[in-house]
Structures are given as C-alpha cells and as structure tokens.
Amino acid sequence: MTYLSTEPRITGYWKDICYPIESVWLSDLLPDYDIIATDRQQLVVGHIPGGRKTLFGIQSADYTIVPNAAIQEVIDELISEYQLVIKHTITGEFSICIVLPATVQIGGESIHRSLTLTNSYNGKTPFSIQGQSLTSLLDPTTRLGSSLYRNLCQNGLMGWADPFADLTEYESWLGQWAGGRRKKQPPTSTVAPKRTRQIRSEIRNIHHSALTIELFQEHLRDLIAEHLAAEYTLTTRVYDHFQKTVPTKADDTILKELPIPAQLAKQARERLRLEEQMLEAKLSYWLLYNAVNYALFTARSSLTFNDRYRLDERVFHQLAAHSFN
Structure with a gap:
C-alpha cells in the first residue's frame, strides 16, 4: 500500500490533536449492500477544525479507537507542570512529548526528562509509552523505558538502551551492530528491578481490540505513575559515551x-x-x-x-x- 508523503507538524497545544474522532460503520454507510468483507467494518473518521471530515483508516469491528483527548485527561490529572511538544501528521499519527521540569546534564547541555507517547488514528503507529507497547508494559518483567527532550532542536530522545541490565550486557550485544548488521532485537524484558506499582493480574493480558476507553485510562494512570517514579536509566550512561x-x-x-x-x-x-x-x-x-x-x-x-x-x-x-x- 502506498502512503502519503508527509512532513510532521509541531504544536504545543492539545486542541490541535484533540479534535472529535468517531467510528462510522460500513453497514450504516451502505445500508443497501450485503457486506461480505467482514474483516473491515469500522471507518475511523476525524473532524479536523476548519477542514473536511477525514477518513483515517478502516479497522475491524472490535477495534477500539484511543482518542487523544483520553490521553490528555490522564496527563493533566497526574502531571501539574509540563511543556507540551507534539509532532503530528495529516495522516493521523501523533508523537506526544511531555517535557518535565527535571533535567540531566549531558555533554554540557541541560536535557529535560520527558514522557513520549505515540498514538494514531490510521493504525500505522501503535499506542506506546517510551517506545514500548501497552501490552508489553503490562508485563511486570518489562523494564520501564525513558526519554529525554533536547530544547536545541526540539528532539525527543528515546531510551533505546533501557531494556538492558547494565553497560556490560549492552556493550556485549552491540557487537552484532558492527558494520550495520542487525542480527537480533534487544531483549523485550529481562530480570527487571521491582516495579513501583503492580498492574492487577486480571487486566494484564489485553489486546487493543478488547480495550474500552475507561480500561485504557486505568492502565495509563498506573503506567504513567510508574514512569514518573522511575530513576534515570541506562541510556543516559550511553549518552556519556x-x-x-x-x-x-x-x-x-x-x-x-x-x-x-x-x-x-x-x-x-x-x-x-x-x-x-x-x-x-x-x-x-x-x-x-x-x-x-x-x-x-x-x-x-x-x-x-x-x-x-x-x-x-x-x-x-x-x-x-x-x-x-
């Protein structure tokens, strides 16, 4: 499938991405048709201010749209002071950076601690926190990730070394990357330190199709609170190198x-x-x-x-x- 070539737009306002989003059912749109292709039933439609209705994607009947407004509610509930830096595209993809007051010194620069969340209405970029999917984060053995924000160029820097236990383990794994050869993925989980909050066992094993917005926000509150309590992670030490x-x-x-x-x-x-x-x-x-x-x-x-x-x-x-x- 061919995708539109897009240039990410940047904004500091929730209102620019929290426009109304809804499901339009194919059966309602085409009432006089017998629809045989039952794997795609739900049209994801956004009402962008000042523009026409936008069809972002067609999903299965049990797919749950995660509105950006639902993310904003949880962020505003848990974090009283932050700077918002959002990159978004006309195709309905969002990279939401919550820049926190705390900083760390890297190479003579003062870099802000941050939370980076991704979401999309076209289904091409899954919801994630610090580069980790919701499903993986609900596994208590998964190490929490991190991200930092660099004011100089409005860069959100993801903590790609965080899945590793220490620099020795990471440096050993890096041998596979010599010359650009990619042989295997970083570990998705390892012997992780005790998580500051434990997700209730009955809601660990979920999939995007089984979400309700209320359940999503419940997960998100717990996970954001965990990330806010976490210490600086291995990636900051890699930045020293x-x-x-x-x-x-x-x-x-x-x-x-x-x-x-x-x-x-x-x-x-x-x-x-x-x-x-x-x-x-x-x-x-x-x-x-x-x-x-x-x-x-x-x-x-x-x-x-x-x-x-x-x-x-x-x-x-x-x-x-x-x-x-």
Whole structure:
C-alpha cells in the first residue's frame, strides 16, 4: 500500500490533536449492500477544525479507537507542570512529548526528562509509552523505558538502551551492530528491578481490540505513575559515551552506513554542520545522533512515525557501537 508523503507538524497545544474522532460503520454507510468483507467494518473518521471530515483508516469491528483527548485527561490529572511538544501528521499519527521540569546534564547541555507517547488514528503507529507497547508494559518483567527532550532542536530522545541490565550486557550485544548488521532485537524484558506499582493480574493480558476507553485510562494512570517514579536509566550512561569525538572526516562514511534514506542522511549532515557552529563544539557521536534524529522527525517522507522510531533505534545502536570502540 502506498502512503502519503508527509512532513510532521509541531504544536504545543492539545486542541490541535484533540479534535472529535468517531467510528462510522460500513453497514450504516451502505445500508443497501450485503457486506461480505467482514474483516473491515469500522471507518475511523476525524473532524479536523476548519477542514473536511477525514477518513483515517478502516479497522475491524472490535477495534477500539484511543482518542487523544483520553490521553490528555490522564496527563493533566497526574502531571501539574509540563511543556507540551507534539509532532503530528495529516495522516493521523501523533508523537506526544511531555517535557518535565527535571533535567540531566549531558555533554554540557541541560536535557529535560520527558514522557513520549505515540498514538494514531490510521493504525500505522501503535499506542506506546517510551517506545514500548501497552501490552508489553503490562508485563511486570518489562523494564520501564525513558526519554529525554533536547530544547536545541526540539528532539525527543528515546531510551533505546533501557531494556538492558547494565553497560556490560549492552556493550556485549552491540557487537552484532558492527558494520550495520542487525542480527537480533534487544531483549523485550529481562530480570527487571521491582516495579513501583503492580498492574492487577486480571487486566494484564489485553489486546487493543478488547480495550474500552475507561480500561485504557486505568492502565495509563498506573503506567504513567510508574514512569514518573522511575530513576534515570541506562541510556543516559550511553549518552556519556556519545560525547566521544568522531574521527576526522569519518562522519560522511558513518552517515552512509546508517540505515536511513539518502535524502535524510543529507539533511542530517546539514543539521550536523549547523549544530557544530551553534555550539562551537567538536564533532561527536552525540551531535551526529541528534542530527539524524532531527532529520528523521522533521523531514517530509512516506515513513510512518512507527517507521521513523524503528530507524532511530537502529541508528542509536549503530552509533553506540562506534562510540564503544
């Protein structure tokens, strides 16, 4: 299937993504037809202010739409002070960054702790918190993820190293990424520290199709509270390794090796040069990673948000492998 090429838009207001969203049943739309294709019954329709009704996708009859307004209710209930940075597309995908007051120092920069949630109305980007699906987070053995927000380029940086127990385990796993070869996924869970809150056993095993909005918000309250109580995770220590200087003229070679489209690599190179000048800093893996992250989440592309995050994860691990050498 071909997808529209979109350029993520950025906003700091919930109202820009909390427009009405509803299900329109195919049987109601076509009452005079016998519908044989029963796997797709539900049209997901948004009422975007100032525009026509938008059909974002066609889902199965038991699919539950998660309205962005339901997410806002829980965030506002649990977090009294935050900055909102949302990237969204005309195709109905959303990356919602809740920037918290707490900061951590990385390479001389003050980086904010954050919560990053994804959602979509087209079904292409699943709901997630810190890059982890709702189903995986309801497993008490799953390590909580993290994210940080960098004001300089409005980057949300996901904690891709967080599934690992320590740097030794992570560095050992990184050997598979040498030269850009991807041999297996990071662990989805490991021997995790005790979670600050335990999800009730009767609601652990759920699927998107079985959700009600009330049940979703119940899960979300527990999970957000857990993430807010969590300490800084392994990824912040990996960022310390990212401060290592990139060898002279090696950045072009590294960019060509990264698993991103050539046009995005070109935009990342331009962003990298700009940040070197702005910060008057030497070229480091930290600047290189942020430049690629910036290009991934600002460039016009047919990539979904889910695609962009998966590429960002691969880039993170590949650059980490270089920085540990």
